Amino acid sequence: MYEGLKHAHSGLRWVVLVLLILAVAGAYRSWKGGAAGGKMPLYAMIATHVQLLLGLWLYFISSYVKFTEGFMKDPLLRFYSVEHLTLMLLAILTxxxxxxxAKRKPTxxxxxxxxxxxxLIGLLLILLAIPWPFRGLGAGWF
Ligand code: HEM
Known part of the structure; x- marks a missing residue:
């Protein structure tokens, strides 16, 4: 259960990132050229919401989420218990x-x-809050 959920959450990051990049690029074209926006922003938002649900579920069962004494001094516990959660929530809210x-804009x-x-702000926050392998947090690429 835990392993499957973790792999789904880890793999879905790529879907989220690709959809967000497509949405940002499409939005830029609409802004500069007035081309119709399309559905990509909606799909990207849905993907982040699915990721939020998986993440919340993981948050309650992960052994990296702990509020025991001194957890803020442990980089791994602090990352998942506080930093990953806060930045991702902020990104998804943004x-x-x-x-x-955007929906309410007339043009x-x-x-x-x-x-x-x-x-773009959401995408940058997500890039910042992903436990990339080179950050030494024990997570992989997929
Ligand atoms: C777009 C948003 C998010 C992305 C792209 C994302 C991405 C990731 C990635 C790549 C991992 C590493 C998985 C691995 O070890 O292979 C991870 C772990 C984790 N994420 Fe997220 N995450 C997002 C949002 C959230 C949110 C909102 C929460 C909490 C509410 C959350 C909770 C967790 C937890 C608890 C883990 C640690 C799982 C474990 O190894 O025990 N994530 N996330």
Whole structure:
């Protein structure tokens, strides 16, 4: 159960990243050229919400999430218990707010600009909060 969930959460990062990059690029084109935005921002937001559900579930069963004495001094426990959660929640919130604000803009350019800015910030936060293998947090590429 735990292993399967962890692999799903780990693999889904790539889906999230690809969809977010496509959404940001498409939003930029809409902003600059007025081209129709398409559904990519919606798909990217849904992917982040699925990731949030898997992440929340993992949060309750992972042995890396602990609030025992001195957990803030342990880089691994601090990362998963506090940093990963906080930054990812902030990123998903930013993307969700961006999606709903963009919807209310009257022009294609306005929708593109709003989506571009909010989704880019969300994407950067996610890149920052992923436990990439080179960060020494014991996680892999997939
Ligand atoms: C777009 C958002 C997110 C992405 C891309 C993401 C990505 C990842 C990745 C790549 C790992 C490493 C998995 C491995 O060890 O192979 C991980 C682990 C973890 N994530 Fe996330 N995550 C996201 C959001 C969240 C959220 C919102 C939560 C909590 C509510 C969360 C909770 C966890 C936990 C607890 C682990 C550690 C699992 C373990 O090894 O025991 N994640 N995440």
């Amino acid at each position: 993307i969700t707010i961006g999606y709903s604000r 294609e350019e306005g929708r593109g600009r709003t989506t571009f800015l909010y989704y």
